[in-house]
Amino acid sequence: MIKEIDITNKMAAEDVFNIQIPSYEIEAEIIGYSEIPPLNDTIPALMKCGETFFGYYINEVLCGVLSFKSEKDEIDIHRLMVHPNHFRKGIAKKLLEYIEKNAMGTKTLIVSTGSKNMPAVQFYEKFGFVKTGEININEQLSLTSFKKQIK
Numbered sequence: 001m002i003k004e005i006d007i008t009n010k011m012a013a014e015d016v017f018n019i020q021i022p023s024y025e026i027e028a029e030i031i032g033y034s035e036i037p038p039l040n041d042t043i044p045a046l047m048k049c050g051e052t053f054f055g056y057y058i059n060e061v062l063c064g065v066l067s068f069k070s071e072k073d074e075i076d077i078h079r080l081m082v083h084p085n086h087f088r089k090g091i092a093k094k095l096l097e098y099i100e101k102n103a104m105g106t107k108t109l110i111v112s113t114g115s116k117n118m119p120a121v122q123f124y125e126k127f128g129f130v131k132t133g134e135i136n137i138n139e140q141l142s143l144t145s146f147k148k149q150i151k
Contacts, residue, residue, distance in 0.1 A: 002098045005053035005065070013046045015062045016053060020046075023081035031116035033140040038079065051078050054098065056091045064091035066099055075103055077111040096127060100150060107150055115142040 005012050024038040049067075056064035064082040068075045077099070082091045100109065113120040115134055121144060125131075129146035136142045 001057045002054055002095065005055045007053045008047050010047065013043045016046055016065050017043050019062060019065050019081055019083045022084050026084055027114060027117050031114040054095060056095055064095055066095040068099065073105060073107040075099065075106050075109050077109060092123065103150060109148045109150060110145065112143045112145045115144040
């Protein structure tokens, strides 16, 4: 089941945090860079981030999360994460489809991921996102940006 998460609720933020850390630890391993910003996040920072959060639940247990900020006719996806215990179950795909299907008035989805995170890059490309650019953050980290027009 997918439902909105009240990220300003401390218990809900803790649940999200408990997905975020192990999920991004895997990304850090994949890209070979352990200083990615989500790993330095805190529960109070999550509670104040201003993003809209949706969670994917199995038997009332949070297994995956998508967060975004919406501006005019564009949704900027900030986080798409699945707990490693639930990889390869289609949870990220279901969350992305849910946001796209329920994005009333939105014409564009945008997202960025670590350029070396090939599973994420391939996931977004498979889902119809087109690469729009790459930014080098430092010697170890670059981000690839993607865009998808919604019909």
